[in-house]
Each structure stands twice: as C-alpha cells, then as structure tokens.
Amino acid sequence: MSMAGEIPAVSGDTTWITCEPTAVRSLGVYIHYPFCVRKCAYCDFLSAPGDDAARKAYLEALIREIRGQKSLFEESVIRSVFIGGGTPSLMEPDEFAELASALRGTAGDWEADAEWTIEANPGTVTQDKARCWREQGVNRVSMGMQASQDRLLRRIGRIHVMEDVRQSVRILREAGFDNLNLDLMMGLPDQSREDWQETLREALALEPTHLSCYSLIVEDGTPLKNMVESGQMLLPDEDTEREMYADTIRILDAAGYKQYEISNFAEPGRESRHNLSYWDLSEYIGLGLGASSYLDGRRIKNTSDLRQYIKEEHPERLAVVEETLNRQDRMSEWMFLGLRKTAGVSDTDFKEMFGQSFDEIYPEQIAKLLWDGLLERKAGRLCLTRRGLDLANIVFEAFV
Ligand code: SF4
Incomplete structure (x- = not known):
C-alpha cells in the first residue's frame, strides 16, 4: 500500500470502546475522508494525497467500522451527518454510493429533518458526483472557497481558482442543492482588507445559505509556517485582522445573515445542526481515520495510523478513550463551548x-x-x- 504524505501514528494503548445502552440517543455522525489532491501550505489536518489502492482499502475499512458500530446506531436516532476531510468530494459516485448505503443500512432511524452535509472542494465537483450525493440523501454541501482572488489561492496552495467555485455552485444548484455553505479565510498572506471585502461580496453573489469565516492559523510544521518565519510571506497585522472581522459582521448582517457563532453566519433557519451539536455538548460519533467522538461523557479518538486502520478487521476497536469528563469538566465545557454561540x-x-x-x-x-x-x-x-x-x-x- 503506498501513501504519499505523512500520516502520524497514534500513541498509547488501544481499547475497544463500548457504550452504555441509553434511551434513544440523538446522534451526530462525523465521517472522515483523509485524501486530498495535494496538501495546502497551511494545512495540519489529518489528510494527504493517496493512490487508488489506498483510497479503496480505506473505504472498505471505513465501511467495516460503520458496520462495527451497529449496536450504537441501533439505540440512536441520527440528527446530522457530516462527511469531512480531507476532500470527500474526491470520492467517485460509485464509492460514495457504497459508503452512503452502508451508513443508511446500519443507522436505522433518522430524524425527519436530519442534516447531511458533504464537504467539497471546488475543482473536484462534477455533475455525476453532485447528482449521486442528492440521490443518496445529502442535503447540504460545504465548499472550501477561502478567497476570491486567484493570487491568494495560489499563495496558500489551493488547487482551485475562483471560477471553479462559481462552476461548482452552478453544478450543485442544477443537481438540486439549495443548502450551501462557503468556507472563507481571513488573515491570509498578502491579503488586504479590500481583498477580504471583495471575497465577502463575491461569496454573497453566489447566494449561499451559510458562511463560515475563519482566521488563518499558522500551524507548526506547515510549509506556511516556514515561509512566514523566513519572511517569504507577510501576514496582515492584528489591527487589520480585527477590521476584517468587523467587516465580516457588518457586511453579512446587512445581507441578512445572522451571526450565530463566533465564525458562523446563516440565513434564518439555516444554522448548521451538526456544528451546533459540538457547541451544545451533544453526543456524536466520529468514524474514520483520527475521528473524535463524544459519547457517554467520554472523548474518544480513532487511530491516526492509516496502515493500522486499513489492516484492522474491526477498525472500531482501535479507538481510545482520551478523557472521561467528570461533572466539573462537563460544566466547564458546556460553558465555554456554549458561549461560542451568539445566543449564549x-x-x-x-x-x-x-x-x-x-x-x-x-x-x-x-x-x-x-x-x-x-x-x-x-x-x-x-x-x-x-x-x-x-x-x-x-x-x-x-x-x-
Ligand atoms: S483541501 Fe483541506 S484538508 Fe486538503 S490539504 Fe487543503 S486544507 Fe488540508
């Protein structure tokens, strides 16, 4: 199995996680797809390019893990599904259909208005894929637009240009998607306040229902960090970043988007149910490489070692309990996560x-x-x- 890029190994003892049966559990589901066309300069997510064989073996392991969680799914009603990555939109329609049908076949009950999101990268969305997502039950797409200036997208190593974003949105609309998030990033190298305002305007022109506006974080070990430290790239100063954030709130509010969390804005009624479950300290299961779960007051983490994950007959048994939250911890998390929401x-x-x-x-x-x-x-x-x-x-x- 060959796999380009470095995927770190998980450390510590592995334990097979079991959960206490509860009355019907309302469950969010996160599914991680760790493959990307190439690594962006700022990215420290668990993602890397992978060849066809690695992708195929991963999908098989992921489906084994989903089926291995049958007893948890049997006592749960699905509130939301979020397929993130990585670049889940790299999956071919037949691969995605296989994954979706494994999930539907294992997870019996769904809330009537369950939200099912797939993360997509512009430049990887095709008509066949979009049609397949709709047919399989996906009702929301979250797209990594990041910026509207091609020179900035190149700076941070994205594979797409702004025209790809427009083209992807057209394809998604034609396939029937009306619930669309765009991820945008402020504080990019060489990004001016005017660039950011233009990015917001270009994003609004695409009429998304939801916008996530994050500040770039320069993570250790990324090429971006080296370039910033060596002076090859210049980041906006703190005052400019604060002005960009103020612009975000002002421009999006004027366009009818309600800020419901520090970085998240939505048309009324289009807040992300999946994201809200993190801030509400609701239960969710993470499936796939390195995915995290919060179940029965425990924070649980899957292995981050791709080879180990793929080889394992029961990948769900590789998860480890990282932390059991006592009452004090739960009160504390409930406060600081809940305060992220503007409703407090x-x-x-x-x-x-x-x-x-x-x-x-x-x-x-x-x-x-x-x-x-x-x-x-x-x-x-x-x-x-x-x-x-x-x-x-x-x-x-x-x-x-
Ligand atoms: S597409 Fe997303 S996950 Fe993939 S390398 Fe870029 S930032 Fe990381």
Missing part, C-alpha cells in the same frame, strides 16, 4: 443539566467578565458582547 448559554438549561445555577458555580468569573464588558445578561442567558467576540479566548479561559 441559558441558566435554566444549566440548572436542568447540573442542578445548580451557573452563578453559584462561577460567581467570580461571571462577575469579572460582566464588569470587563466581555459578557452580558439577556433574559436569563449569558452571552458574549461585541467586545467579547473579539476577545473570546479570555472568556473561555475563565471557565477552564
């Missing part, structure tokens, strides 16, 4: 889950953050202020 956290919900008010558990933290103007109270809820959105990390750290 409700004290009634907190009491229902933990039997006490968040003001009893975190009196000093809340008082200080209110005093500093980072949090505000709204009808029994605590939310980030506009200043809190800019300084959200300070808020989150207070609850850790």
